[in-house]
Amino acid sequence: MRKIFRAAAWGASALLVLALVAGGALYIASQRRLDRTWTVAGHALTVPTDSLAVVRGQHVARAISKCIDCHREDLGGGQFIDVPLMARLYASNLTRGKGGVGGTYTDLDWERAIRHGVRRDGTSLLFMPALEFQFLNDDDLGALIAYLKSLPPVDRARKPNSVGPIGRALMLKGDLALIPAERIDHLHHAAAVPMSVSAEYGHYLSEVGGCTGCHGDHLSGGHIPGTPPDWKAAANLTPTGIGHYTEEDFFRALREGIRPPGTPLDSLMPFRNTKHMTDDEIRSLWLFLRTVPARAYGGR
Numbered sequence: 001m002r003k004i005f006r007a008a009a010w011g012a013s014a015l016l017v018l019a020l021v022a023g024g025a026l027y028i029a030s031q032r033r034l035d036r037t038w039t040v041a042g043h044a045l046t047v048p049t050d051s052l053a054v055v056r057g058q059h060v061a062r063a064i065s066k067c068i069d070c071h072r073e074d075l076g077g078g079q080f081i082d083v084p085l086m087a088r089l090y091a092s093n094l095t096r097g098k099g100g101v102g103g104t105y106t107d108l109d110w111e112r113a114i115r116h117g118v119r120r121d122g123t124s125l126l127f128m129p130a131l132e133f134q135f136l137n138d139d140d141l142g143a144l145i146a147y148l149k150s151l152p153p154v155d156r157a158r159k160p161n162s163v164g165p166i167g168r169a170l171m172l173k174g175d176l177a178l179i180p181a182e183r184i185d186h187l188h189h190a191a192a193v194p195m196s197v198s199a200e201y202g203h204y205l206s207e208v209g210g211c212t213g214c215h216g217d218h219l220s221g222g223h224i225p226g227t228p229p230d231w232k233a234a235a236n237l238t239p240t241g242i243g244h245y246t247e248e249d250f251f252r253a254l255r256e257g258i259r260p261p262g263t264p265l266d267s268l269m270p271f272r273n274t275k276h277m278t279d280d281e282i283r284s285l286w287l288f289l290r291t292v293p294a295r296a297y298g299g300r
């Protein structure tokens, strides 16, 4: 009997040691990636100062690229994820107020953060959707920066970020794109897409508007990476999914959050933002979605 106990005790301590070693290796490998710094030259752009540009920038921040969803309505920042085993991330205060970056950021710093996902000190911004914002054209980004610089100061100190064991494991496995800077070609400069009512402009909006971020690169829907398993999956926006839509149905989905024949969409679909997109923008998205090849649901 005692022998069995002794063997069990040995087995348990061996397992414990193994778990500690595996945990330590996981921690070291993930920390190395989290601590990596980047030297990004960035792309200098002229930031306008006129009030028209500021209004356009506000439209980008609210209706198109949805900065307010994570950085809060006043862009003074706030807790974005607070699931300790996964991650605790705080979306920065973007204003000139105390605790904000607005007072110290240069135009090039803004560009590097927004299009490259790199902080002023060269470290990676976690979960900031630079992967999508890398496609922002100079006009929209310039207007956006003009708007950010015009914001009334908000005094709000940020809280530190931390990444928990599950977040680290998912990141190493490649299931959680926690570090957008790793997946961006920092030398590439996106070609300017002129503003028009066209499928081409709709394609641009689908990227900088985060449709691809949630609905997938091929827009075929599925579980949104990084969200809890019980969260609503994104819908298939290819003809397999919304081939039955009319243009009117599409406007209704983006403006009112209602899908045909009249059922409400989950609030994870950000219609509170898309409802402020202009008719031309929504029409361009619609024109673009009609050119997307049909794909089975979740075919990412």
Ligand code: HEC
Residues within 6 Å of the ligand: 060, 061, 065, 066, 067, 068, 069, 070, 071, 080, 089, 090, 091, 092, 093, 094, 101, 110, 113, 114, 119, 120, 124, 125, 126, 127, 128, 129, 133, 144, 161
């Ligand atoms: C899905 C949530 C999300 C959205 C949408 C988002 N951000 Fe962020 N952003 C974050 C998080 C989280 C951080 C902090 C990352 C960190 O500290 O590692 C951040 C950091 C930043 C920073 C760096 C500030 C610093 O601390 O140095 C800038 C600049 C920024 N965001 C601008 C924007 C702009 C402009 C938009 C809209 C075009 C935007 N963000 C949209 C989540 C988001």
Ligand code: HEC
Residues within 6 Å of the ligand: 205, 206, 209, 210, 211, 212, 213, 214, 215, 224, 232, 233, 234, 235, 236, 237, 241, 242, 250, 253, 254, 259, 260, 264, 265, 266, 268, 269, 270, 274, 285
């Ligand atoms: C934050 C994630 C997120 C973003 C960003 C997002 N969506 Fe969605 N969307 C969803 C989810 C989740 C659903 C499914 C809602 C449901 O099933 O109730 C959805 C549903 C839809 C539907 C309804 C489809 C159907 O099956 O009837 C349309 C249309 C749509 N999205 C279009 C867009 C467009 C266009 C964009 C970009 C401008 C966009 N979405 C951006 C998460 C997102």
